[in-house]
Amino acid sequence: MELPEELPQLYKRHIFACATQRPPMHPRGSCGASGAQPLWEKLGKKIEEGGLSADVGFTLAGCMGFCSAGPLMVIYPEGVWYRPQKEEDIDTIFESHLKNDQLAEDLVVVLSR
Amino acid sequence: MELPEELPQLYKRHIFACATQRPPMHPRGSCGASGAQPLWEKLGKKIEEGGLSADVGFTLAGCMGFCSAGPLMVIYPEGVWYRPQKEEDIDTIFESHLKNDQLAEDLVVVLSR
Numbered sequence: 001m002e003l004p005e006e007l008p009q010l011y012k013r014h015i016f017a018c019a020t021q022r023p024p025m026h027p028r029g030s031c032g033a034s035g036a037q038p039l040w041e042k043l044g045k046k047i048e049e050g051g052l053s054a055d056v057g058f059t060l061a062g063c064m065g066f067c068s069a070g071p072l073m074v075i076y077p078e079g080v081w082y083r084p085q086k087e088e089d090i091d092t093i094f095e096s097h098l099k100n101d102q103l104a105e106d107l108v109v110v111l112s113r
Numbered sequence: 114m115e116l117p118e119e120l121p122q123l124y125k126r127h128i129f130a131c132a133t134q135r136p137p138m139h140p141r142g143s144c145g146a147s148g149a150q151p152l153w154e155k156l157g158k159k160i161e162e163g164g165l166s167a168d169v170g171f172t173l174a175g176c177m178g179f180c181s182a183g184p185l186m187v188i189y190p191e192g193v194w195y196r197p198q199k200e201e202d203i204d205t206i207f208e209s210h211l212k213n214d215q216l217a218e219d220l221v222v223v224l225s226r
Contacts, residue, residue: 001215001216001218002214002215002216003191003193003210003214003215003216004216007191007192007193008223009192010192010224010225010226011192014187014189014192016129016172016174019175054226057177059174059175059176059177060174060175061129061172061173061174061175062132062173063172064170064172074127076127076189076190076192077191078116078120078190079120079122079123079124079127079189079190080116080120081123097116101115101116102114102115102116103114103115103116103117105114110121111123112123113123
C-alpha cells in the first residue's frame, strides 16, 4: 500500500528536544551543557498549562547530531529546527509556532551536513 | 511569517525510536522491557549499511507514552507509528517504508488517547 497523503495523526505536532548531557568540558559539547534542561522543562510546562497537550506531543530525545548548535529541538511534521537559548525564546516559540502557526524566524536554525 | 508549505528539510525522514528501559516487572512496562534495544540496533545498522544515512535520521527517544504498545517507533513527516516485535519486522519496515515508500501495513499501530 502506498503511503497515503494524509494519515490520521496522533498529534497535530510532535516536538523532540535533545536531552543529551555531556560533561561541561566534553569536546563535542551537548545540548545539556548548553543549558537545555530548564528550557525543555519550561516548554513542557507551557504546553500542559497552555492547554495544548492534546495537540502537541513533547518527547525528550537522545543526540540528534549538531551538538555545537544546541540546545536543539525539532518540530514535526514541519521539520523546523529551533535553537532557543533563553527562557524568553521558549515563550516566543510557544506563542508563535505552537499557538499561532507562525514561524519563530529568529530562532530557526538551518542545519546542513 | 506564516509556516511555509514546504521548508527545506534536513532529512527525507526522521525516525524516533523509544529507548526507555524500565525494570522487567515495572507495572507500566517499557519499550526496552518489550525487547526494543536489539531491534533499534538492527535498524540503525541497516540504515547505515543500506546507504540511507543521508536521507533518514534515526534518533533514540525517551518515553512517548503508550508503553504497553511497545516497542514503539514513529516516522516523520508521515507520522506513522510502528510496533516491530522481531528482527524480521525491522527488515519489513526498512524495505517497505524506508526504501520503497510503501506502508508496512501489518506493523502499523494506531494509537489513540
